[in-house]
Amino acid sequence: MQTDKKIIITEVALRDGSHAIRHQYTVDQVAAVAGALDQAGVPYIEVSHGDGLGGSSLQYGLSKTNEMELIEAAVSAVDQAKIAVLLIPGIGTVRDLNEAAALGAKMARVATHVTEADVAPQHIARAKELGMETVGFLMMSHMASPEKLTEQAKLMEGYGADTVYIVDSAGALLPHETAERIRRLKNELSVNIGFHAHNNLSLAMANTLAAIQEGADRIDGSIRCLGAGAGNTQTEVLVAVLDRMGIQTGVDLYKMMDIAEDLVAPILEKPQEITKGSLVLGYAGVYSSFLLHAQRAAQQFGVDSRDILIELGKQKVVGGQEDMIFDVAADLAKQSANLVTK
Amino acid sequence: MQTDKKIIITEVALRDGSHAIRHQYTVDQVAAVAGALDQAGVPYIEVSHGDGLGGSSLQYGLSKTNEMELIEAAVSAVDQAKIAVLLIPGIGTVRDLNEAAALGAKMARVATHVTEADVAPQHIARAKELGMETVGFLMMSHMASPEKLTEQAKLMEGYGADTVYIVDSAGALLPHETAERIRRLKNELSVNIGFHAHNNLSLAMANTLAAIQEGADRIDGSIRCLGAGAGNTQTEVLVAVLDRMGIQTGVDLYKMMDIAEDLVAPILEKPQEITKGSLVLGYAGVYSSFLLHAQRAAQQFGVDSRDILIELGKQKVVGGQEDMIFDVAADLAKQSANLVTK
Structure with missing residues (x-):
């Protein structure tokens, strides 16, 4: 052609x-x-x-x-x-x-x-x-x-x-x-x-x-x-x-x-591939810099970092609003505690 | 959705x-x-x-x-x-x-x-x-x-x-x-x-x-x-x-x-990525088993293995016709020699 x-x-x-x-x-x-x-x-x-x-x-x-x-x-x-x-x-x-x-x-x-x-x-x-x-x-x-x-x-x-x-x-x-x-x-x-x-x-x-x-x-x-x-x-x-x-x-x-x-x-230190981390960023539609923060917040609040990232994507959180990551993690932990006690 | x-x-x-x-x-x-x-x-x-x-x-x-x-x-x-x-x-x-x-x-x-x-x-x-x-x-x-x-x-x-x-x-x-x-x-x-x-x-x-x-x-x-x-x-x-x-x-x-x-x-021994080898196979549209044969033929006849693979793709060569790989390499070498002497 x-x-x-x-x-x-x-x-x-x-x-x-x-x-x-x-x-x-x-x-x-x-x-x-x-x-x-x-x-x-x-x-x-x-x-x-x-x-x-x-x-x-x-x-x-x-x-x-x-x-x-x-x-x-x-x-x-x-x-x-x-x-x-x-x-x-x-x-x-x-x-x-x-x-x-x-x-x-x-x-x-x-x-x-x-x-x-x-x-x-x-x-x-x-x-x-x-x-x-x-x-x-x-x-x-x-x-x-x-x-x-x-x-x-x-x-x-x-x-x-x-x-x-x-x-x-x-x-x-x-x-x-x-x-x-x-x-x-x-x-x-x-x-x-x-x-x-x-x-x-x-x-x-x-x-x-x-x-x-x-x-x-x-x-x-x-x-x-x-x-x-x-x-x-x-x-x-x-x-x-x-x-x-x-x-x-x-x-x-x-x-x-x-x-x-x-x-x-x-x-390249290692070949480029689609890892769990890059996939969740694309799926959630969030900044790559959020990944590490979300993983830390997930550990602290006992929730899944993917749930945090997906919620951040829904809320259209942008760079500079990194405090939101811990707020979202805390909310998710609260919701999940409520579900357990109900 | x-x-x-x-x-x-x-x-x-x-x-x-x-x-x-x-x-x-x-x-x-x-x-x-x-x-x-x-x-x-x-x-x-x-x-x-x-x-x-x-x-x-x-x-x-x-x-x-x-x-x-x-x-x-x-x-x-x-x-x-x-x-x-x-x-x-x-x-x-x-x-x-x-x-x-x-x-x-x-x-x-x-x-x-x-x-x-x-x-x-x-x-x-x-x-x-x-x-x-x-x-x-x-x-x-x-x-x-x-x-x-x-x-x-x-x-x-x-x-x-x-x-x-x-x-x-x-x-x-x-x-x-x-x-x-x-x-x-x-x-x-x-x-x-x-x-x-x-x-x-x-x-x-x-x-x-x-x-x-x-x-x-x-x-x-x-x-x-x-x-x-x-x-x-x-x-x-x-x-x-x-x-x-x-x-x-x-x-x-x-x-x-x-x-x-x-x-x-x-x-995996190494992550999957698109290498020169896989790219040329997709571009030429040939069997992956042809790659090594083409590289050997290329060395023997002093031509580019990619030219061989692309020609094999054009000729729609299939598995079982591996002899064609050397024929194609020989033809390419002949063509290139003709170009040089002209």
Whole structure:
């Protein structure tokens, strides 16, 4: 099959994948992987701490290497590819952005919780002043209704984002939910639409194809599935699938297979798979950072951590509300005690 | 969401998963896993050598434990679940079937290449005489056109199969291809229709949902993805996804998560992931047994093993035609020499 359709891939293993290796990338690893991805024709390569610029901290995990050194190494290693950086306002700052741009980063992806696009305008504006391509990156997109998501996406468009991404951070979207959301954004916005999947429910590829079916222009992938949770859409597999569907990516499949096997697999401490932890995160639709807290609360209150996470998902608890985890655990323990005494 | 739709799951980790651990299952492992799956409400559990009854051999891999002992252990360990066996005529025999039935196996899945259903009637008839439920299992289904597949499925139905399965042995089907095939079988047959996926292109879940969308009644899954190649549809993840979609399975999600993490993961020598090898098999659409042969031929003729496999897929080479692998390698070497001298 051969069509005129073309998808622009952004490789996130050197950013989202940083989570999977506890932010232990070295300059040599990043230079080798970025250089090889560039040779394979990958057009955008994201390099940052897993939680974006400035993420290296006790709270989010300390990076082994200063991310600016990693960005510099990636920029030096590529000929054609553009280096992207992720920035979550509140974690990263305009100063971080300035520094990354000075080192040669060409794309800024400004990420907010799906209902909080309004924290992004300054950073998007500054990125544009710096001459960078800009992306509005709406995280935990499953937590907003399609209407709310569309409203927030329009805000991002209004701030000047060249592309707006639906980001399924928890890997919680089902394919028909992804399709509906992409369809709305394609209908109601005029900028490019992107999609970023996680594989916690083994649906990264299914959701990605649903997004492409509805007209998504840009797709994130992580080579060898090197991303948070159960990883992202596996890039080399995506290239193979799109090739079979006649959709152009400009990326060399054989080179991607070799990079995955020879350069990336050895970096992983253990292969990416769908574990009990990643599955429950996708099923409950909650932040991965809640998992450990919920396990501690479960032990303290004698309840199942999965019940806590599912209840947190129902209540749409967001980052910063971690106190709720213990409240929910206490409530569940009380309910179960009431059941026993009745 | 809640619907009346119900899917019957067959767990194949103790058969297809046998490939992933080089057929090294012990009686204790099979008894523990089968017993736990039964407690979780899994209705059918397949136990056999990876290549079906009688598969233990130098050619297909020697089993550590006689599969009849494993079947007996599984039968003893379950209360409600039915134990299924796979039989490929030519590898397994009617005598094997008699023995498995005597030990308490209640379902016979008679597997043939997608264009060779006509080798199945004797075995299906014998299984029915033995009082077993019967399945016609059409392997490498991607290699036949939807018309040919339907014709072969009708043969299976005519032989008395209670269910006919589309089996994507190479993990090569795309979701729209799966949907078209299931739709035809649902329209043209009156027996139950099943679907068995492999995850070589990260499409096991996508294809499974496409099959269910078109009316598939039965789905195979492997817990913790324990199957040949990149594994099958991951059962505990499937249970979670179907639960989110309001589709009934009768299977307990929490128990499945625990079995996957506590009983099955420790059996695996290494976690299941999509490697270069499994990806190329899915992309080329060829038998997994071709991989090693192609690598040897590639070395001998100085060509890329992937080019050999892709050419074998184009030529629809089947098991038993392994000589073709060296012919194809020689042709590719000749072509490339011609290119150089021109």
